[in-house]
Amino acid sequence: MSTASAENPILQSLNAAQRRAVTSNASTVAILAGPGSGKTHTLTSRVVWLVQQTGYQPSDIVVATFTVKAAREMKERIGKVLGPESEKKIVLGTFHSIARRYLSAYGKHIGLDSKFGIADDGDSRAIIQRICKRHDFNIDPGYARSWISKKKAKGHVTDAPSNKKQPENPSLNECYREYQEHLERSNLLDYDDLLVRCVELLRTYPACVSNIQAVLIDEYQDTNGIQYDLMKLFGQARQRITIVGDPDQSIYGWRSAEIRNLYRLLRDFPQTEEISLEENYRSSRSILDVSLTVIQQDKKRYQKVLLPVHTKGTRPVLRKLRSSAAEGDWIVSEIKRAVTMFGEMLKYEDVAILLRSASLSRHIESALGKAGLAYRMIGGHKFYERKEIKVLLDYLRVVNQPDNNDSVARIINVPRRGIGDTTVKRLIEEAEQQKMSLWSLLRKHCQGSRKATTKILPKMEQKLNAELIRMVLNLQSHAQQITENSHQTLINFIEKLLSQLDFKQYLESEYPEDHEQRWQNVQEFLSLANDFVRDSANADEELLPEIEDVDQAKDDSTLGRFLANIALASDAQKNDEGAEKKSVITISTIHAAKGLEWPIVFIPAVYAGSIPHSRAEDLDEERRLLYVAMTRAQVLLYLSCPLYGSQGMSGKVELSPFVAPFESTAFAKQGTSFNRPILEAAAKILGRDLLSEKAIFDKIPPMFSMEDNLFPIDPIDARDPEGLGDSQGYRSKGSKRQRVNNQGYGSDEELAEERQWKKEYSTTMEQASSFTMASLPGFVSAGTHQNTLSAAAAEEEKAAAAKKAIKMGTTRRKADQSSLLGFVTTTSSNKPAAPMTGFKGPDMSLARYQLAASRSAARLATEAKAPELPKLPAVDPLLAKHKLVSGNALNRPSVIKQEAEDGSSKKRYHCFSSSPPRPTDDDAKAIKQEQVTPTEPTPVPDRPATSFHRTTFVSATARGGVRRPVGLGPPPGIDRVRRPFKPLTIMRPAKQ
Numbered sequence: 005m006s007t008a009s010a011e012n013p014i015l016q017s018l019n020a021a022q023r024r025a026v027t028s029n030a031s032t033v034a035i036l037a038g039p040g041s042g043k044t045h046t047l048t049s050r051v052v053w054l055v056q057q058t059g060y061q062p063s064d065i066v067v068a069t070f071t072v073k074a075a076r077e078m079k080e081r082i083g084k085v086l087g088p089e090s091e092k093k094i095v096l097g098t099f100h101s102i103a104r105r106y107l108s109a110y111g112k113h114i115g116l117d118s119k120f121g122i123a124d125d126g127d128s129r130a131i132i133q134r135i136c137k138r139h140d141f142n143i144d145p146g147y148a149r150s151w152i153s154k155k156k157a158k159g160h161v162t163d164a165p166s167n168k169k170q171p172e173n174p175s176l177n178e179c180y181r182e183y184q185e186h187l188e189r190s191n192l193l194d195y196d197d198l199l200v201r202c203v204e205l206l207r208t209y210p211a212c213v214s215n216i217q218a219v220l221i222d223e224y225q226d227t228n229g230i231q232y233d234l235m236k237l238f239g240q241a242r243q244r245i246t247i248v249g250d251p252d253q254s255i256y257g258w259r260s261a262e263i264r265n266l267y268r269l270l271r272d273f274p275q276t277e278e279i280s281l282e283e284n285y286r287s288s289r290s291i292l293d294v295s296l297t298v299i300q301q302d303k304k305r306y307q308k309v310l311l312p313v314h315t316k317g318t319r320p321v322l323r324k325l326r327s328s329a330a331e332g333d334w335i336v337s338e339i340k341r342a343v344t345m346f347g348e349m350l351k352y353e354d355v356a357i358l359l360r361s362a363s364l365s366r367h368i369e370s371a372l373g374k375a376g377l378a379y380r381m382i383g384g385h386k387f388y389e390r391k392e393i394k395v396l397l398d399y400l401r402v403v404n405q406p407d408n409n410d411s412v413a414r415i416i417n418v419p420r421r422g423i424g425d426t427t428v429k430r431l432i433e434e435a436e437q438q439k440m441s442l443w444s445l446l447r448k449h450c451q452g453s454r455k456a457t458t459k460i461l462p463k464m465e466q467k468l469n470a471e472l473i474r475m476v477l478n479l480q481s482h483a484q485q486i487t488e489n490s491h492q493t494l495i496n497f498i499e500k501l502l503s504q505l506d507f508k509q510y511l512e513s514e515y516p517e518d519h520e521q522r523w524q525n526v527q528e529f530l531s532l533a534n535d536f537v538r539d540s541a542n543a544d545e546e547l548l549p550e551i552e553d554v555d556q557a558k559d560d561s562t563l564g565r566f567l568a569n570i571a572l573a574s575d576a577q578k579n580d581e582g583a584e585k586k587s588v589i590t591i592s593t594i595h596a597a598k599g600l601e602w603p604i605v606f607i608p609a610v611y612a613g614s615i616p617h618s619r620a621e622d623l624d625e626e627r628r629l630l631y632v633a634m635t636r637a638q639v640l641l642y643l644s645c646p647l648y649g650s651q652g653m654s655g656k657v658e659l660s661p662f663v664a665p666f667e668s669t670a671f672a673k674q675g676t677s678f679n680r681p682i683l684e685a686a687a688k689i690l691g692r693d694l695l696s697e698k699a700i701f702d703k704i705p706p707m708f709s710m711e712d713n714l715f716p717i718d719p720i721d722a723r724d725p726e727g728l729g730d731s732q733g734y735r736s737k738g739s740k741r742q743r744v745n746n747q748g749y750g751s752d753e754e755l756a757e758e759r760q761w762k763k764e765y766s767t768t769m770e771q772a773s774s775f776t777m778a779s780l781p782g783f784v785s786a787g788t789h790q791n792t793l794s795a796a797a798a799e800e801e802k803a804a805a806a807k808k809a810i811k812m813g814t815t816r817r818k819a820d821q822s823s824l825l826g827f828v829t830t831t832s833s834n835k836p837a838a839p840m841t842g843f844k845g846p847d848m849s850l851a852r853y854q855l856a857a858s859r860s861a862a863r864l865a866t867e868a869k870a871p872e873l874p875k876l877p878a879v880d881p882l883l884a885k886h887k888l889v890s891g892n893a894l895n896r897p898s899v900i901k902q903e904a905e906d907g908s909s910k911k912r913y914h915c916f917s918s919s920p921p922r923p924t925d926d927d928a929k930a931i932k933q934e935q936v937t938p939t940e941p942t943p944v945p946d947r948p949a950t951s952f953h954r955t956t957f958v959s960a961t962a963r964g965g966v967r968r969p970v971g972l973g974p975p976p977g978i979d980r981v982r983r984p985f986k987p988l989t990i991m992r993p994a995k996q
């Protein structure tokens with residue numbers, strides 16, 4: 005690369021290694037590097053380079069990404085530089101969506117009806133289940149499905165010899181054969197077929213990719229055998245291939261991703277230029293170091309250099325909670341604390357909660373819902389899998405493609421038409437036996453042309469079926485009117501469908517409890533269709549480039565494209581898009597978070613059984629998953645683990661073995677104190693502006709706990725037979741310690757709630773919430789009620805607490821001195837309060853005191869069947885003389901100090917606080933030093949936790965020898981395959 009080219013705007017944001025990769029003239033380029041090193045950034049820049057500098061036509065470039073979301077982001081980045089016209093022409097998308105485009109344009113060359121539908125996961129599962137049942141196969145349908153999928157993914161041709169190994173279960177083969185026949189009869193392709201048939205097409209009819217100049221693949225480590233074949237076939241005309249990947253982030257083994265594809269590439273393209281990127285631009289050094297400590301436990305991995313560009317920042321946290329519900333509540337409190345303490349620099353959209361399994365989300369969702377925080381889900385329960393949406397989709401699919409048996413079967417009796425499940429099953433069986441589609445069979449029945457008619461379908465049912473058929477035929481004729489350029493037609497069509505089905509009425513009668521919510525989902529669906537029509541107003545985007553003398557079918561059905569789009573958008577959900585503009589928290593599976601980044605990342609349920617997953621076959625892959633999750637974080641990383649699991653793991657759980665060995669050395673036990681140096685370091689990493697100290701503190705609400713101190717750091721097992729802990733998780737030998745966590749969780753009721761979870765909030769992924777508070781006159785909310793009780797209790801305690809606070813003054817509490825909590829909880833037996841296990845220093849806040857008092861009062865009131873309080877005024881008169889300050893109550897820096905001097909703070913609640921004083925200027929300097937470069941935590945809590953949080957950090961130093969990945973087999977005769985990808989330090993670019 006010439007130095008002159010460094011002036012090129014495309015290259016300005018790149019480091020030397022990235023520039024080398026972008027400008028390389030080699031026909032095959034492999035960029036392998038760690039997370040956050042700018043792989044995607046580099047790939048995007050290379051696309052721009054190839055168009056602008058090399059002169060390739062955008063339509064002659066294929067870019068394959070792994071997720072819909074990644075494809076969308078890449079399009080956006082490329083569009084910004086090349087403009088929307090060029091961006092649209094690039095054939096960019098997931099492997100599946102690119103394959104679909106080629107198949108619908110050229111599928112006729114391999115005998116495919118271009119109007120094929122796509123069988124999604126649900127369809128495939130249902131078909132296989134039926135086959136297994138019909139033949140009484142003693143195989144688990146789920147297993148059969150993944151067996152078939154693996155078989156297809158490995159490719160019919162490339163892996164054929166492996167079939168010789170051992171005779172396969174004949175039932176599986178039979179199931180596979182029938183499943184495939186069924187798909188063909190219904191003109192359906194499943195996800196695997198899209199790839200398999202596309203390989204067949206590109207082999208049979210290479211002319212359709214004769215224009216391709218360059219193929220670029222993102223997340224290469226997750227390509228499987230068939231995708232590798234596709235990559236080569238797309239590039240068969242020029243063989244110009246660029247891949248970016250990171251073996252440490254290979255997390256799709258269960259989808260037959262093959263890490264060995266990395267070696268295959270080097271073997272098949274020996275002239276490949278290998279480039280490594282070594283700087284991590286994403287995360288703080290602490291986050292990166294801990295993440296590397298996790299991944300380096302895998303001694304078989306490629307050794308790679310990954311150097312942090314940013315400063316150390318705060319130490320990642322590993323927090324233990326008593327239960328999954330408490331974990332959810334702690335996450336909420338920590339999110340609120342971080343967002344508040346960062347002022348306007350961080351918003352809720354900067355937070356992600358990454359889960360090993362989507363099913364772990366329920367406690368988190370519940371906690372967010374209770375706190376009124378909006379969120380979106382990626383990769384979890386899908387919008388399109390909602391019952392009401394699925395019904396609509398099935399109708400649309402039948403209209404588009406009546407031979408889709410499963411969709412027909414699902415709509416026969418929805419809305420209810422008096423056709424029972426048994427009849428439906430018998431009809432399906434008959435259709436399958438007769439090797440005809442269910443639709444054709446129904447039509448024949450209704451026309452009375454089959455003898456079986458009276459046997460299977462009584463007259464009434466025939467009549468109802470005839471109505472269904474009439475309706476679908478009617479809709480079909482309407483559907484034909486949907487043309488490319490009439491924006492409103494698809495929407496009108498769906499509206500017509502809704503009215504013909506009287507869908508609102510159907511939802512009301514079928515789902516009396518939540519029909520409104522479901523109807524809202526339907527509205528969302530309409531707006532989704534609207535977005536689709538708008539975004540694809542110019543259908544050219546979907547079209548493949550015209551190639552001379554190569555005939556191409558035009559995919560001119562808007563409805564068909566709309567349905568395909570939905571089937572392939574498995575990781576991009578409606579709410580995902582809708583919520584994007586709002587500031588909402590992201591909940592995502594780790595798989596779906598690949599390639600993304602957030603300033604704050606939480607990884608809950610870090611216990612054995614969750615991660616590594618109890619059913620996981622490959623522990624190394626599970627570790628890589630954790631690594632992927634951890635490396636999404638930019639400035640704050642939190643891992644957490646409850647004492648008890650959820651989701652079938654309701655017994656006591658053990659911390660994940662991936663973090664257990666360095667639990668105490670690499671992680672902090674609780675969230676950091678957000679002092680100025682910490683905030684400034686984060687602002688620097690994110691390249692954002694930080695508000696002034698005063699501006700931030702002015703916005704902190706009263707009673708706000710500025711420390712991560714609402715939950716015990718070392719929770720005690722409530723089900724402990726020794727009786728060492730109370731249900732809160734606080735250690736309370738003998739005397740029962742007052743609850744101090746403001747969430748009030750941990751009771752037996754809560755445990756029961758944990759077992760029988762029920763959704764109790766309205767924020768869901770499809771409705772990213774707008775919360776309202778009832779404010780009717782005379783109405784007293786539970787919150788107000790609670791506050792009133794709290795105030796009463798607080799009044800009673802006030803005199804004693806005030807005395808104590810005055811006594812305590814501004815002196816630091818001794819190490820053995822109990823916190824203010826002790827004053828609230830000392831029992832009548834005068835036993836000394838048990839030490840506050842897990843609490844770091846004297847950080848009892850007034851907020852906790854008051855909440856504890858309020859709970860105590862509330863409980864007393866309930867227990868004594870206190871007189872009803874329905875007519876309490878919104879503000880208790882007792883409170884009238886109190887003025888709640890608008891500032892924070894604790895640890896307030898200079899702002900507070902000033903106010904204290906003028907005496908105005910006398911009336912403020914925080915004068916009761918036992919919080920330590922603000923450190924002197926000298927202290928502050930020392931703190932700054934220590935906070936940015938944390939050291940070992942001091943064992944004696946003789947200094948304010950907020951300011952003297954000392955931490956330590958074990959830098960990742962393990963460097964094992966390089967081994968070949970499992971399953972690679974004996975080393976081939978090619979040297980470069982045997983050695984690690986590259987001794988990366990040698991490749992380090994010269995300092996700029």
Ligand SMILES: Nc1ncnc2c1ncn2[C@@H]1O[C@H](COP(=O)(O)OP(=O)(O)OP(=O)(O)O)[C@@H](O)[C@H]1O
Binds near residue numbers: 040041601
């Ligand atoms: N040369 C650079 N200078 C500054 N920032 C950069 C540079 N290269 C990349 N970045 C930034 O680093 C972050 C990570 O980049 P990117 O997502 O491309 O990394 P990646 O290697 O693809 O990560 P992952 O493998 O984890 O998906 C992005 O915020 C990107 O803008």
